[in-house]
Amino acid sequence: MHIIDQFQDIPTTCISDAMGGMGNLDSSIAPLKGNYRVAGRAFTVKMPVGDNLMVLQAIKEAKPGDVLVIDAKGDTYRAVAGDFILGMAQTMGIQGVIADGVIRDITGVKELNFPVFCRGTTVAASAKTGAGEVNVPISCAGVAVNPGDIVVGDADGVVVVPRQQEKAMLEKSIEKINKDEKREASVAGDKDKILAYLDDMLSIG
Numbered sequence: 001m002h003i004i005d006q007f008q009d010i011p012t013t014c015i016s017d018a019m020g021g022m023g024n025l026d027s028s029i030a031p032l033k034g035n036y037r038v039a040g041r042a043f044t045v046k047m048p049v050g051d052n053l054m055v056l057q058a059i060k061e062a063k064p065g066d067v068l069v070i071d072a073k074g075d076t077y078r079a080v081a082g083d084f085i086l087g088m089a090q091t092m093g094i095q096g097v098i099a100d101g102v103i104r105d106i107t108g109v110k111e112l113n114f115p116v117f118c119r120g121t122t123v124a125a126s127a128k129t130g131a132g133e134v135n136v137p138i139s140c141a142g143v144a145v146n147p148g149d150i151v152v153g154d155a156d157g158v159v160v161v162p163r164q165q166e167k168a169m170l171e172k173s174i175e176k177i178n179k180d181e182k183r184e185a186s187v188a189g190d191k192d193k194i195l196a197y198l199d200d201m202l203s204i205g
């Protein structure tokens with residue numbers, strides 16, 4: 001199975017654990033709907049505050065399945081996109097959008113059922129004068145993102161897996177899932193087993 005398809009099934013929490021708690025975007029970047037999930041390669045956008053022309057450039061250049069990762073420097077005043085732009089991204093096969101910024105037209109965007117992770121909503125649009133860059137290394141909500149890195153988002157947040165580490169992190173994430181399953185099975189809603197587990201964890205000897 002392709003590595004991206006394998007990451008589709010892995011919770012962000014397990015990827016974060018595999019990465020030692022590193023690589024997750026600031027927790028104010030949240031999915032617009034709780035069931036949204038993306039796992040794909042990052043197509044990056046660096047936009048100046050209040051100018052989103054490069055988002056259009058990215059929609060033109062990104063490949064189907066890519067995830068747009070937009071550095072809007074945390075601006076919560078002017079939207080990186082609204083339902084028109086996000087609808088175009090969806091139609092062009094982009095898997096989802098992750099933005100260190102805000103969107104607008106929230107009702108229409110929710111109707112698209114297109115995974116968007118961002119800081120929230122606003123009313124003001126951005127200008128379109130052309131400054132900014134696409135497909136360059138960016139910093140997004142506290143994390144360095146290079147074009148082609150794997151980004152995974154779900155109800156818990158967004159985590160970035162650097163390309164060079166993707167195989168190792170996939171293996172570690174799967175190990176973590178198995179470990180968590182064993183831990184849950186070991187107590188399995190049984191008070192005595194829970195007490196035994198707590199005693200074991202709390203024993204200092």
Ligand SMILES: O=C([O-])CC(=O)C(=O)O
Binds near residue numbers: 079080084085105
């Ligand atoms: O045009 C914009 O920049 C934002 C907008 O309202 C849309 O995408 O619908």
Ligand SMILES: [Mg+2]
Binds near residue numbers: 082083084105
């Ligand atoms: Mg609009």
